[in-house]
Amino acid sequence: MAIEIKVPVLPESVADATIATWHVKPGESVSRDQNLVDIETDKVVLEVVAPDDGVISEIIKEEGDTVLQEEVIAKFEAGASGDAKAESSDDKKDSSSKEESSKEEKKEEAKEETSSADLDVLSPAVRRLVAEHNLDPKQIPASGKGGRLTKEDVEKFIKDGGASAKSSDSKKDSGSAPVSAGLREEKRVPMTRLRKRIAERLVEAQHTAAILTTFNDINMKEVVDLRARYKEQFEKVHGTRLGFMSFFVKATVEALKRYPAVNASIDGDDIVYHGYYDIGVAVSSPRGLVVPVLRDADTLSLAEIEAKIREFGEKARDNKLTVEDMTGGTFTISNGGVFGSLMATPIINPPQSGILGMNRMEDRPVVINGEIVIRPMMNVALSYDHRIIDGRESVGFLKTIKEFIEDPARMLLDL
16 A cells, blocks of 8 residues: 655744655665654754555655655555565566666766765765765765765765775875875865754844843852762662752752743743743754753752753754754753853843853862862853843842752752
8 A cells, every 4th residue: 555655744933844864765675663764854853754564665855855844755655565666676677678778877877976966965964974074975885866875875884994994095195295285175064954043043042132141150069069978879769860950950940930030031022921940951962952841840859850851861862852842941051061161151042031051060269268178169151131131130040049059958948
């Protein structure tokens, strides 16, 4: 039975998508729920799975093509086998040797065109791999439809030592000529849809909001000691590690309760005060920085927060985050400290009005009770929309977070 494979229904805010990677070829047998293709939107990568056991009979939309929701991208034969499909294909080829010869010539021409083309004609997934490993697409054998270079082709080339061979050749070349000759190479790599969307939103934030940043530093000793004392027992009981982010999420929620303007947003000429606390937590993914949302963070325990953040991290790494995971959010926390940042001014995530930036923790000399002592200190920053949040509220908000982190018992006692 023939079935049309279509683009899933896209969220209201997403107009179109791009075919990122086909994981199957025409005539290849697949199992029910097997991932057929990755479709990249502005926010997430969507997986389209096989509706049943069968065979992909035709791929209509190639990697790199722009598609709309519910557009047909392939045809699927339920219950068919790859071998039967291959035999049928062979019969058709044998029926006309001239047609076969013509197809082969066209395929070779297409392969030559693909080999000589630059990165602009490659799919997003292939472009990333080629750029990351400094590869020349012309040196990689292409097996895709019409001689197209696929992600699997690049991965096989790397696995077979192609990348290292290229690197070795480069070293030989550089050895044969003086370094002072100076190779001035450039690469032009198209932005992914996610990177484009991030760029648009950052510019939008700078153009539409009056962004201001205030700073403070936090003595992390109490949290560090608490974590060291209970981390093994915590992991044993709850099945997840105790990190610092859960403390900051809890402290942030308490601060938002005291300063509701920081949890608000502007809608036209109105200020919308949110009576709930959906906290976005920025995590790194192979496609860039993404911000999944902790729903109703005020109702979550430290263990539940840590488990959810860990789940988000795994899903981001595997490109499994859904649109629902990243939709909404009333406030965001970004931890640049994991990359070594000492001080940064984060940009708010519209339509939110505030974002907390954490930085790296390091031992510094500080004065406590008239004595100079060494303490683990962290710089924190609050960027906020000055149109609805004034200086008193922003400073008070950040000071509240500082007080809760420096004395975490206050969160338990609601003080």
